[in-house]
Amino acid sequence: MECFEVRTRSRNEFIDITETVRERLRAKGIRDGACLVYAPHTTAGITINENADPDVQRDLQAQLSRIAPQEGLYRHAEGNSDGHVKSSLVGASQLIPIEGGRLALGQWQAIYFCEFDGPRTRRVYLQWLAGV
Amino acid sequence: MECFEVRTRSRNEFIDITETVRERLRAKGIRDGACLVYAPHTTAGITINENADPDVQRDLQAQLSRIAPQEGLYRHAEGNSDGHVKSSLVGASQLIPIEGGRLALGQWQAIYFCEFDGPRTRRVYLQWLAGV
Amino acid sequence: MECFEVRTRSRNEFIDITETVRERLRAKGIRDGACLVYAPHTTAGITINENADPDVQRDLQAQLSRIAPQEGLYRHAEGNSDGHVKSSLVGASQLIPIEGGRLALGQWQAIYFCEFDGPRTRRVYLQWLAGV
Numbered sequence: 534m535e536c537f538e539v540r541t542r543s544r545n546e547f548i549d550i551t552e553t554v555r556e557r558l559r560a561k562g563i564r565d566g567a568c569l570v571y572a573p574h575t576t577a578g579i580t581i582n583e584n585a586d587p588d589v590q591r592d593l594q595a596q597l598s599r600i601a602p603q604e605g606l607y608r609h610a611e612g613n614s615d616g617h618v619k620s621s622l623v624g625a626s627q628l629i630p631i632e633g634g635r636l637a638l639g640q641w642q643a644i645y646f647c648e649f650d651g652p653r654t655r656r657v658y659l660q661w662l663a664g665v
Numbered sequence: 666m667e668c669f670e671v672r673t674r675s676r677n678e679f680i681d682i683t684e685t686v687r688e689r690l691r692a693k694g695i696r697d698g699a700c701l702v703y704a705p706h707t708t709a710g711i712t713i714n715e716n717a718d719p720d721v722q723r724d725l726q727a728q729l730s731r732i733a734p735q736e737g738l739y740r741h742a743e744g745n746s747d748g749h750v751k752s753s754l755v756g757a758s759q760l761i762p763i764e765g766g767r768l769a770l771g772q773w774q775a776i777y778f779c780e781f782d783g784p785r786t787r788r789v790y791l792q793w794l795a796g797v
Numbered sequence: 798m799e800c801f802e803v804r805t806r807s808r809n810e811f812i813d814i815t816e817t818v819r820e821r822l823r824a825k826g827i828r829d830g831a832c833l834v835y836a837p838h839t840t841a842g843i844t845i846n847e848n849a850d851p852d853v854q855r856d857l858q859a860q861l862s863r864i865a866p867q868e869g870l871y872r873h874a875e876g877n878s879d880g881h882v883k884s885s886l887v888g889a890s891q892l893i894p895i896e897g898g899r900l901a902l903g904q905w906q907a908i909y910f911c912e913f914d915g916p917r918t919r920r921v922y923l924q925w926l927a928g929v
Contacts, residue, residue, distance in 0.1 A: 534829070534894050534896040534901060534928075561929070563929050565666070566792075566794065566929055567701055567792055567794055569831055569892055569894055571892075571893070571894050571901070572903075573901065573902065573903025573904075573906060574903050574905075574906075575845070575846050575847040575853070575903065575905045575906055580753045581707070581752075581753075581757045582707050582749055582752060582753050583707040583749060586741055586742075586743075588739075588740040588741040588742070588746075589707070589741050589746065589749050591740055591741075592737075592739040592740055592741050592746040592749065592750065593746075593749055593750055593753055595738065595739075596733055596737065596739075596746070596750045597750075600732060600864060601860055601864075605856075605860060606859065607852075607856045607859075607860075608852040608855055608856055609850055609852040609853050609855075609856050610850075610852070611850075614852075614853065614856040614857075614860070617846055617847060617853050617856065617857055618856065618857055618860045618861075620845075620846060621844045621845075621846050621857055621887055622754055622886055622887075623753055623754075624756060624888060624891075625845045625891065625906070626891070626892055627756075627757065627758070628701055628703075628758055628760060628892060629703070630666050630701055630703050630790050630792035631792075632666040632792075637666060637703070637705065637790055637792070638705065639704075639705025639706050639707065639788075640705075641706075641707045642705060642706075642707055642757070656903075658894050658901055660830075660831055660894035660895075660896070660901075660928060661928060661929040662794050662795075662830065662831055662926050662927065662928060662929065663794065663795040663926075663927040663928065663929045664666075664792060664793060664794060664795065665693070665695050665698055665793040665794065665795045697798070698924070698926065699833055699924055699926055712885045713839070713884075713885075713889045714839050714881055714884060714885050715839040715881060718873055718874075718875075720871075720872040720873040720874070720878075721839075721873050721878065721881050723872055723873075724869075724871040724872055724873050724878040724881065724882070725878075725881055725882055725885055727870065727871075728865055728869065728871075728878070728882045729882075732864060754886055755885055755886075756888060759888075759889065759890070760833055760835075760890055760892060761835070762798050762833055762835050762922050762924035763924075764798040764924070769798060769835070769837065769922055769924070770837065771836075771837025771838050771839065771920075772837075773838075773839045774837060774838075774839055774889070794926050794927075795926065795927040796798075796924060796925060796926060796927065797825075797827050797830055797925040797926065797927045
């Protein structure tokens with residue numbers, strides 16, 4: 534397993550980590566399998582979405598904040614229940630196929646670290662799984 | 666990794682791809698591991714849900730369209746931000762255990778390709794992962 | 798693949814299954830790879846979230862019930878369409894990295910079985926995947 538840090542600067546922020554995952558894959562040299570991209574946090578997550586128009590990420594963040602508003606009817610006293618909800622909706626991880634030594638992402642797909650209670654220094658785990 | 670095409674005919678549509686995945690698994694002959702079913706698109710996804718009553722899929726699609734309405738407060742000019750949001754909520758992939766050469770789906774579970782910006786010709790990737 | 802049962806006592810309930818997964822991992826003795834925690838049901842799911850403050854789980858359950866209310870505009874006659882929607886939002890499974898023989902969960906992360914149409918006796922599948 535590998536690990537790298539991500540520094541976020543806002544309460545809600547999506548950070549494109551695709552290039553970092555690609556670099557680690559090249560260094561690792563796996564031909565066939567899958568890459569598990571995992572966020573070991575409960576108010577963050579990993580998602581795959583478009584990297585061409587930055588408005589897509591803004592729309593996604595804004596809609597998630599309508600689905601789980603910061604000022605909702607929550608009991609948890611830390612004021613970040615919205616982040617916990619978003620984390621479970623988006624998911625703690627994504628699994629991307631590897632073929633011929635490359636991430637088999639679609640043309641418009643990028644891997645995003647999703648911050649839902651920043652700014653913070655966060656970690657991302659990469660685990661390489663064997664293909665058959 | 667393997668790939669197959671899916672043709673969708675509506676803007677929002679769920680297509681049951683379970684049989685195709687089963688056929689590919691039989692051809693591949695894996696006994697123990699998991700199958701990664703992956704959509705390389707940013708306005709589509711993969712989900713697992715009931716295949717007995719078609720109303721379940723209709724209810725799921727309708728509720729997703731309430732959670733992320735087509736006519737929302739979006740900036741992205743292509744008019745498909747709802748599809749991007751749904752894609753991140755449902756997820757780009759599902760991972761299904763394989764045991765004794767068979768998909769370990771529950772009795773009512775089927776694998777659906779979820780179209781959120783159709784009609785289009787889409788692709789599905791299957792990656793086979795090794796068990797221990 | 799392994800299997801264990803979970804008994805739920807309410808319509809909506811989150812059950813922390815982290816210790817069971819840890820015990821099975823110790824017995825299995827895998828050093829490096831990942832654990833697929835899979836719910837073979839269409840009105841249940843698996844999520845990863847905080848285990849310190851029980852209010853986090855309550856907030857998460859309550860917000861999911863706002864996103865997919867029990868009394869919504871559904872066609873499916875069994876009255877559990879909300880559970881099917883929640884199942885697709887949270888997801889049927891989670892994949893957790895294993896490193897050095899241990900689950901690489903974050904400090905506050907726990908694995909929850911999510912009941913969305915209980916009370917019932919449910920099953921959880923564990924599939925162990927090989928690292929590279």
